[in-house]
Amino acid sequence: MVFRKLPGVSASGMGLRLSQKFVFLLFLSGLVTLCFGALFFLPDSVRLKRIFLSKTETQPVTVGSGSENDVREHLKRPREPEQHPRGFTSAKGASSSSSSSSSGGGGGGGSSSSKLKGSNRKPPPPASREAAPPAAAAEEERLSGGKAQEDLTLSRSRTDTVSQRATASDQGSHSDTFSYSGFTACLLKAPLGRDYGKPGDQNTEQRREKVKEMMKFAWDNYKRFAWGKNELRPLTRNGHIGNMFGGLRGASIIDSLDTLYIMGLMDEYNDAKEWVKTSLDLNSNGEASLFEVNIRYVGGLLSAYYLTGEQVFKDKVLELGEKLLPAFNTPTGIPRGVINLGSGTSWSWGWASAGSSILAEFGTLHLEFMHLTELSRSPIYKEKVMNIRKLLNKIEKPHGLYPNFLSPVSGNWVQHHVSIGGLGDSFYEYLIKSFLMSDKTDDDAKRMYYDAMEAIETNLVQKSPGGLTYLAEWRGGILDHKMGHLACFSGGMIGIGADDGAPEKRQHYLDLAAEITHTCHESYSRSETKLGPEAFRFDSGGEATATRLSDRYYILRPEVIESYMYMWRLTHDPKYREWGWEAVEALEQHCRVESGFSGIRDVYTTAVSHDNMQQSFFLSETLKYLYLLFSDDDLLPLEDWVFNTEAHPLPVIRRNCQQGGATQEQTLPE
Numbered sequence: 001m002v003f004r005k006l007p008g009v010s011a012s013g014m015g016l017r018l019s020q021k022f023v024f025l026l027f028l029s030g031l032v033t034l035c036f037g038a039l040f041f042l043p044d045s046v047r048l049k050r051i052f053l054s055k056t057e058t059q060p061v062t063v064g065s066g067s068e069n070d071v072r073e074h075l076k077r078p079r080e081p082e083q084h085p086r087g088f089t090s091a092k093g094a095s096s097s098s099s100s101s102s103s104g105g106g107g108g109g110g111s112s113s114s115k116l117k118g119s120n121r122k123p124p125p126p127a128s129r130e131a132a133p134p135a136a137a138a139e140e141e142r143l144s145g146g147k148a149q150e151d152l153t154l155s156r157s158r159t160d161t162v163s164q165r166a167t168a169s170d171q172g173s174h175s176d177t178f179s180y181s182g183f184t185a186c187l188l189k190a191p192l193g194r195d196y197g198k199p200g201d202q203n204t205e206q207r208r209e210k211v212k213e214m215m216k217f218a219w220d221n222y223k224r225f226a227w228g229k230n231e232l233r234p235l236t237r238n239g240h241i242g243n244m245f246g247g248l249r250g251a252s253i254i255d256s257l258d259t260l261y262i263m264g265l266m267d268e269y270n271d272a273k274e275w276v277k278t279s280l281d282l283n284s285n286g287e288a289s290l291f292e293v294n295i296r297y298v299g300g301l302l303s304a305y306y307l308t309g310e311q312v313f314k315d316k317v318l319e320l321g322e323k324l325l326p327a328f329n330t331p332t333g334i335p336r337g338v339i340n341l342g343s344g345t346s347w348s349w350g351w352a353s354a355g356s357s358i359l360a361e362f363g364t365l366h367l368e369f370m371h372l373t374e375l376s377r378s379p380i381y382k383e384k385v386m387n388i389r390k391l392l393n394k395i396e397k398p399h400g401l402y403p404n405f406l407s408p409v410s411g412n413w414v415q416h417h418v419s420i421g422g423l424g425d426s427f428y429e430y431l432i433k434s435f436l437m438s439d440k441t442d443d444d445a446k447r448m449y450y451d452a453m454e455a456i457e458t459n460l461v462q463k464s465p466g467g468l469t470y471l472a473e474w475r476g477g478i479l480d481h482k483m484g485h486l487a488c489f490s491g492g493m494i495g496i497g498a499d500d501g502a503p504e505k506r507q508h509y510l511d512l513a514a515e516i517t518h519t520c521h522e523s524y525s526r527s528e529t530k531l532g533p534e535a536f537r538f539d540s541g542g543e544a545t546a547t548r549l550s551d552r553y554y555i556l557r558p559e560v561i562e563s564y565m566y567m568w569r570l571t572h573d574p575k576y577r578e579w580g581w582e583a584v585e586a587l588e589q590h591c592r593v594e595s596g597f598s599g600i601r602d603v604y605t606t607a608v609s610h611d612n613m614q615q616s617f618f619l620s621e622t623l624k625y626l627y628l629l630f631s632d633d634d635l636l637p638l639e640d641w642v643f644n645t646e647a648h649p650l651p652v653i654r655r656n657c658q659q660g661g662a663t664q665e666q667t668l669p670e
């Protein structure tokens with residue numbers, strides 16, 4: 001109406017002629033088409049997902065941290081205490097909702113000379129071909145009877161869930177259930193050795209006892225000040241919850257179960273088991289790192305079950321495994337990094353390039369998921385990880401290398417950063433370990449591992465002017481002459497893979513493993529504290545030293561000691577035990593505080609500043625690998641066990657033995 005009265009404006013719609021209107025409409029529709037089309041060109045666009053994809057796909061990329069990979073790659077320095085309301089995750093670093101318990105006192109010891117108390121009980125007699133432990137007999141009883149198990153499906157709404165069925169089947173109604181005694185009968189050797197791995201000489205025995213005392217000290221303080229929380233803050237004497245485990249609690253308990261058991265700390269193990277029975281609540285509703293929950297909780301519970309035969313660990317791990325499955329509901333089946341354990345919705349990490357998933361995260365599920373299928377007799381877990389395998393096998397790899405970021409929507413690499421350290425590391429580890437854990441039948445894993453090794457040797461392996469061998473990182477063809485502490489696991493990995501390589505390369509692989517382990521040891525011995533930095537470089541005149549302030553910290557990581565342990569088992573060169581002992585002394589001197597062990601902020605000064613965090617992997621990995629280093633090889637023999645990336649031992653699945661067969665006989669749909 002108003003328009004009609006205006007001078008110069010015609011009655012026909014704002015004074016436009018018909019031809020003008022047509023052109024205008026044409027322009028408008030072109031614009032709309034352009035905007036709409038543009039959405040599809042945005043890589044894995046969050047907005048696009050919100051509008052067009054299903055519930056699992058629609059979540060905005062909001063979770064900013066939590067994975068160890070994130071911590072490794074994006075924080076580069078020890079975490080500071082922070083306060084966040086429950087469920088909120090900070091953009092970077094760990095959130096904390098520490099309960100403050102307190103009150104002075106040294107909690108369990110205090111000095112490096114503290115005596116070991118009440119910790120020399122032996123674990124139950126080791127399982128062997130001849131004699132299964134009592135728990136196994138009980139398990140066998142439960143397994144009597146028989147009825148075929150139906151196909152298992154994934155629906156979260158169904159009451160008859162995968163774990164419930166597996167549990168029900170253990171009550172005696174199915175014949176094709178996992179048999180614990182069948183499993184123990186398939187082991188080549190007793191898991192705990194002839195005499196719990198007691199070493200032949202007294203000096204080594206004393207060193208081993210020292211490591212056991214460290215474990216007891218770390219555990220006692222956790223128990224006293226942080227019981228039920230995820231990790232101990234040893235300076236403030238309280239617990240840390242963090243945001244990696246989706247509201248799950250007790251990470252240090254789950255991570256410690258097998259270490260306590262193999263060390264014969266049976267009172268402590270029993271306390272831990274009791275906590276799992278009464279207090280491990282899997283009905284949490286928070287945002288969890290799929291990777292971290294898998295390697296620590298699933299891995300820890302699986303190992304505890306295989307070592308002890310205690311039904312509670314099996315029940316819990318199957319219940320938890322099922323909660324992780326919705327993370328795989330993506331167009332490619334490549335899981336996203338973050339999952340809400342209650343609702344099943346999943347996200348990519350906010351920091352991950354264009355909504356991508358991380359190689360070391362989705363590539364570090366295979367071992368645990370194969371065992372979930374083994375125990376549950378449901379093929380679903382195996383299918384999920386085999387699907388990842390197939391995609392990675394098929395996809396084109398730049399120079400044969402696997403970049404760290406992949407889109408779970410398109411299945412394409414998102415950028416070309418390659419690293420054997422953070423973001424890539426345990427993917428390679430799980431290839432060779434999948435082969436070993438399959439009783440050397442998983443030929444795809446074997447081929448992919450040795451092909452990857454060729455590409456790594458061609459593109460990443462470097463020799464410094466001072467003669468140190470190291471693994472550089474690769475950014476679209478340009479080398480970054482840096483090696484992370486995390487990459488130091490590769491000495492052990494290349495070592496355990498040496499024997500199955502091409503005959504002409506076996507000695508070469510063993511030499512390469514020794515050289516890398518030597519370089520990592522150099523990164524320790526060139527520091528004031530004799531502990532290694534988070535990352536060390538081979539440029540600007542430096543060799544195996546951190547040149548950046550932000551790389552100087554040490555957070556009780558295991559990787560260097562892990563390689564010492566494997567190299568000791570493979571070569572029995574006494575230097576590896578000596579290097580391990582140097583690490584024990586350095587840990588005692590610089591990381592032991594009154595109420596536990598703490599990371600330090602700068603390995604290049606002996607006036608240490610502690611980061612106030614006793615990481616759960618210190619109990620699970622660092623101390624376990626040290627203990628194994630000073631034990632006889634028959635404690636968890638490598639013929640029967642592979643260690644997951646959190647050092648939880650998982651048994652080899654024997655092809656020609658009646659271990660269960662669920663993972664052996666299945667063929668996957670194409």
Ligand code: DMJ
Binds near residue numbers: 295557617621646
């Ligand atoms: C552990 O959680 C695992 O070893 C993981 O693979 C890498 N990071 C930590 C230890 O540094």
